[in-house]
Amino acid sequence: MVIEPRSGWSALNLIELWRYRDLLVTLAIRDVKLRYKQTALGVIWVILQPLLAAGIFTFVFGTVAKMPSEGLPYFVFSYAGLLAWNAFNSTLTKASASVVGNAQLVSKVFFPRLILPLSTVLSTLIDFVVALALMVILMVVYGITPGWGVLLLPLSLVLLIALALGIGVYTSALTVRYRDLQYVLPVLLQMLLYASPVAYSVSAVPDRLRPLYFLNPISGLLEAFRWSLLGRGQLDWTYVVYSATWVVVVSFGGAFAFKKMEQKFADLI
């Protein structure tokens, strides 16, 4: 084993990542345990937050603005959007904070730092499953059946989470150097929320603006997600492929940028 100064770009070293898989699992379980060991309200919040947000969207966009919801009750429509959005949002937010949040480990122990943002995914997935359970109840109550499209649900979920993770890996590295980024990020995400078809349907966007609207890779994925889950609207494969390309670019770009900045973590943290 040789230790030498590295300069510039370095390989992702997936073998080393695999060797530390036990640590990845242990950290992921630790995050989940800690989260659910907290007060009962902390656990209920996983269900309460999307319900509340969906309620507000229903009132503002459905009742007041009277926007279209593809023939579905507005509440169910926006809850489905929130389900997907929260998976994206929470992955990105948790991943971004993961390196700085584990500063003690970074400064005292060696392991491939890429493990830190990766380990946050389990917690998000479990939250998603819990909120999904509620979604299923809602669908039963409102009598909505998904159709065969539901088999594609895992695909859009995976792409959404992969996109969030790709960006999150990059921002987690940036946050080590620029701490104020953790305050900038929520603001940017809030803007992204309103630029994506979470609270409202794409059909509300004027036709001529629609191609511009779909430049946002999340739009395509959200539409695909809602289509698989609720069986309404259309699935446009071009947009899905477009988003998937984004996912690949962002994932590799994020990972390589992370590895490059990783060298300085212990010195900056």
Next chain:
Amino acid sequence: MSQSETAISIRGLSKAYTIDPGALRRPTFRDVVGNRVKHPFARTPTETFWALKDVSLDISKGEVVGIIGRNGAGKSTLLKILSRITEPTCGRIELFGRVGSLLEVGTGFHPELTGRENIFLNGAILGMMRAEIRKQFDAIVDFAEIEQFLDTPVKRYSSGMYVRLAFAVAAHLEPEILVVDEVLAVGDAEFQKKCLGKMGDVAKRGRTVLFVSHNMTAVSALCDRACLFAKGKLSQSGPTQAIVHQYLSRVSGAQDPAPMWTHRNRGRLINVDSVRLLVSGRPSPLIRAGESCSLRVGYRLLAPEAIGSPLSISLMLYGDGQKLANLWTNCLGQRFPCLPSGTLTCNIAKWPFRNQQIRVDVYTHVGAEAQDWIEESLVFDSHDGDFYRTGVITNPDQGLMFLDHNWSSDAV
């Protein structure tokens, strides 16, 4: 030295940190973006600080090497680089074996998790596989002595239990090369003895150990060899005793003539200026058993009316925290009058104490009135020496002092 015998080979290792001398605080994203907009072509002025400069060192398999030096000499930086936590700026290191690092006790411990959960967490963080931890689990719990508290959250543990558990996990790492940074600074004397014992075991089993410490007694006891670092450079390397002696004489030479005594009660009549250990008439930072020495207390009178009043001094000696002896002028019935400025010297013909760190507290009285007292007025190291003038002494762990005695034989 053949390749197969080397454990660590370091060549020309340097580590620099660049700092922006003008910056008041660490730059934020806003700062960087703002600066780029305002001065698109400006370059930030930087200063380079070399934490390590051109260090070359070879360590063989099975050696126990002590790394000593003042704070800021680069010892921890060296360990961080060996542990791959930070990268070198130049140079090259070759490692022949798995490295286990213990740079801090209890890394990753979370107070909300139970002892059991923290063992697995900490073990995984230190690089052990789950199966390995399970295999060593009982040994770890045994070493830490926390069997009944395994399932309570660690936030309920006493600090002693916490530190024992943390060390227990780390102690059961089985790396070929063990790198330890000052972990003995934590915990009580009992714990430190246990740690030293365990590290001694590891060393005996033929593993290579790199040990950074300020505890010269520990370094002398464990290490075959010591390396002295100063200002980022490796200044000396050689047999432990010699290097430790070098270090200690350097340190005491650099000491202030008026040291910073923090725990003290000033008296109104006299003021203690200095407390020194003299060996063969010269100030020394250490003493060997069997040598004759003096403890000299320098003082100054603050009130001229006290000239001639009886001065009594008591020197309380501690060895590794334990009370050893109280040397009191009254015990010998000797009376000394206060001088305007003078010294009172306690002469010891044959220093009896063995390997330990000696601390001296000074109490002074003028007449019956308590005056200046200083806690930890002087700290020095006591080492084994040829007490009996025969060249034969018992092993270092056979007690804390020598007693003058002789043997006689009779038939019954």
